[in-house]
Amino acid sequence: MSGFTDSICVFCGSSPGVKPEYMAAAASVGHAIAKHNYRLVYGGGSRGCMSGVSQAVFEAGGHVLGVIPQVMATTAPSGHPGHGGKSTVVSKEGTGPTVLNPEAGSGHVETVVVQSMHERKQRMAEESNLGFIGLPGGYGTFEEVMEMVTWTQLGIHRKPMVLLNVNGFYTPIKQQIDLAVEEGFISKAGQQLVSLVECDSSNIDACGEAVLAEAVRLSKEVASNGSGYWDWNKPQGPVSTAEGGIIDNAANKSLQVGDGEQLAVEVSNLTFTFNPDIPPSLERCNLSLTRGSRCLLIGANGAGKSTLLRLLAGKKLCDSKVRVFGKDVFRDSPSGVTYLGTEWAMNPVVRSDIVVSTFLDSVGGYRHKARRDRLLDILDVDLTWHMHAISDGERRRVQLCMGLMEPWDLLLLDEVTVDLDVQVRADLLDFLQQETEERGATIIYATHIFDGLQSFPTHLAHMRLGTTTTTLPIDWPATNPADIAALPPTASADKDRDLSPLLNVSLAWLREDKVVRAEEEAKRGRVRGANRKAETTDSERFFSKYDYSQTVTR
Numbered sequence: 001m002s003g004f005t006d007s008i009c010v011f012c013g014s015s016p017g018v019k020p021e022y023m024a025a026a027a028s029v030g031h032a033i034a035k036h037n038y039r040l041v042y043g044g045g046s047r048g049c050m051s052g053v054s055q056a057v058f059e060a061g062g063h064v065l066g067v068i069p070q071v072m073a074t075t076a077p078s079g080h081p082g083h084g085g086k087s088t089v090v091s092k093e094g095t096g097p098t099v100l101n102p103e104a105g106s107g108h109v110e111t112v113v114v115q116s117m118h119e120r121k122q123r124m125a126e127e128s129n130l131g132f133i134g135l136p137g138g139y140g141t142f143e144e145v146m147e148m149v150t151w152t153q154l155g156i157h158r159k160p161m162v163l164l165n166v167n168g169f170y171t172p173i174k175q176q177i178d179l180a181v182e183e184g185f186i187s188k189a190g191q192q193l194v195s196l197v198e199c200d201s202s203n204i205d206a207c208g209e210a211v212l213a214e215a216v217r218l219s220k221e222v223a224s225n226g227s228g229y230w231d232w233n234k235p236q237g238p239v240s241t242a243e244g245g246i247i248d249n250a251a252n253k254s255l256q257v258g259d260g261e262q263l264a265v266e267v268s269n270l271t272f273t274f275n276p277d278i279p280p281s282l283e284r285c286n287l288s289l290t291r292g293s294r295c296l297l298i299g300a301n302g303a304g305k306s307t308l309l310r311l312l313a314g315k316k317l318c319d320s321k322v323r324v325f326g327k328d329v330f331r332d333s334p335s336g337v338t339y340l341g342t343e344w345a346m347n348p349v350v351r352s353d354i355v356v357s358t359f360l361d362s363v364g365g366y367r368h369k370a371r372r373d374r375l376l377d378i379l380d381v382d383l384t385w386h387m388h389a390i391s392d393g394e395r396r397r398v399q400l401c402m403g404l405m406e407p408w409d410l411l412l413l414d415e416v417t418v419d420l421d422v423q424v425r426a427d428l429l430d431f432l433q434q435e436t437e438e439r440g441a442t443i444i445y446a447t448h449i450f451d452g453l454q455s456f457p458t459h460l461a462h463m464r465l466g467t468t469t470t471t472l473p474i475d476w477p478a479t480n481p482a483d484i485a486a487l488p489p490t491a492s493a494d495k496d497r498d499l500s501p502l503l504n505v506s507l508a509w510l511r512e513d514k515v516v517r518a519e520e521e522a523k524r525g526r527v528r529g530a531n532r533k534a535e536t537t538d539s540e541r542f543f544s545k546y547d548y549s550q551t552v553t554r
């Protein structure tokens with residue numbers, strides 16, 4: 001649909017028979033939206049305040065997008081403006097008249113039906129670049145308002161929420177937020193995420209203009225915050241095609257998925273923060289892999305590799321789209337996903353006096369005898385070892401044997417081959433490659449050790465400062481022009497080194513990363529390395545006086 005400049009989402013109640021002032025406020029908001037040629041995005045209902053706001057936009061010839069979950073979708077009588085000659089779907093939410101009055105206006109109405117309430121909120125958020133207005137409503141409205149604010153707090157999107165406080169309707173919620181701030185549940189910055197515009201009988205006809213102006217003002221403010229701001233209306237990542245493939249317009253490249261097949265991994269615009277008061281650790285990450293891929297995840301320390309792998313393993317909850325074999329990893333855990341990370345070796349249990357054979361049986365070794373025995377040979381493990389009396393590398397071999405025994409469809413390896421000796425590592429890589437070729441299993445491998453890896457990966461993905469720089473991973477070895485163009489040029493410092501092509505690429509990326517990171521950190525007044533401008537610190541003064549190291553026997 002075209003003809004409008006921007007979109008604003010309105011959350012409100014759909015109960016009929018509410019006081020006239022609520023209906024009047026809803027109509028005022030609708031008139032203001034149409035007057036500014038914005039599009040109304042709303043829950044698709046035609047009752048109560050939903051009717052007030054949508055009917056007003058429609059009557060003024062404006063644009064309306066209703067988003068209805070399947071469970072509330074019903075068929076509209078013919079003549080409903082939502083038909084547009086195509087669709088007859090309207091919402092059956094609430095009770096009362098079901099449709100906008102087609103005689104009363106000339107607006108443009110579009111209705112989309114989505115699978116679930118959750119998807120409805122996501123779609124409404126995606127469609128609304130200006131953010132959200134909350135009109136008075138019930139549980140559903142409260143829930144929508146709070147979830148949209150939570151997403152902003154988490155950095156999933158950054159869009160303002162402005163509540164129209166009709167006759168003090170939202171004053172108790174404001175007081176609740178202030179109390180939560182006072183008690184330390186919401187930060188001071190978080191307090192600003194909800195803005196209130198007052199409305200009573202003295203300004204009811206003008207309140208629509210006021211609330212809209214506040215939403216637009218805040219939206220511009222958020223947008224001017226620069227790089228942190230992003231907009232779901234402009235997809236940054238690969239786009240799914242009707243045929244089930246993926247197109248990456250940025251890289252002019254596409255990924256084909258076989259008939260009826262699901263992508264092994266699909267991460268789309270993933271943003272994640274450990275703590276709402278710090279910048280997100282992952283922002284707008286994209287990764288799409290078909291089955292059988294072996295993808296090397298390359299990035300400097302702190303780039304976000306482990307965080308991404310843990311999210312793929314469903315180990316941390318977040319609200320962005322992360323799918324494995326077509327399933328949402330947080331809500332519909334796919335089977336066959338194995339994650340092996342370095343933290344395992346820190347667990348006191350794996351350093352206790354337990355014999356390796358017992359240890360392996362305790363995690364089902366007896367069920368996978370053939371694979372277990374093959375792995376014991378490859379990893380050169382002695383079943384009589386005691387876990388507390390072996391080396392770090394030997395303990396790692398036991399971990400790998402344990403983790404790989406049960407057949408997996410997706411293996412997430414986070415730097416767990418680092419302490420293996422070169423022969424065991426080489427044999428293990430051969431085994432992993434065979435698993436992908438014979439069983440169609442998929443591997444994502446984050447490592448800093450590139451020795452002997454040249455022919456292992458089928459794809460390379462690069463992460464910098466918490467984001468993937470490649471929307472679709474680069475084929476390795478790179479042969480098509482789009483992939484070759486996406487590879488970094490060899491740094492002049494490394495031109496004369498005798499490096500494998502893979503190490504060359506990795507080093508060039510990391511050198512670029514360091515420059516970009518230094519620039520980004522300088523903007524925030526942070527500097528790494530020696531601080532030559534600093535005066536003598538308190539710590540230096542203290543230790544120059546009480547230097548305990550002088551008393552330590554060397």
Ligand SMILES: Nc1ncnc2c1ncn2[C@@H]1O[C@H](COP(=O)(O)OP(=O)(O)OP(=O)(O)O)[C@@H](O)[C@H]1O
Pocket residue numbers: 274275281299300301302303304305306307308
């Ligand atoms: N528990 C945590 N709380 C807050 N921030 C964290 C936490 N864990 C990681 N981070 C931050 O998230 C970012 C990504 O960390 P991550 O461990 O994913 O990086 P990485 O690419 O795996 O690094 P490395 O190569 O050193 O293993 C880093 O900036 C880090 O400071």
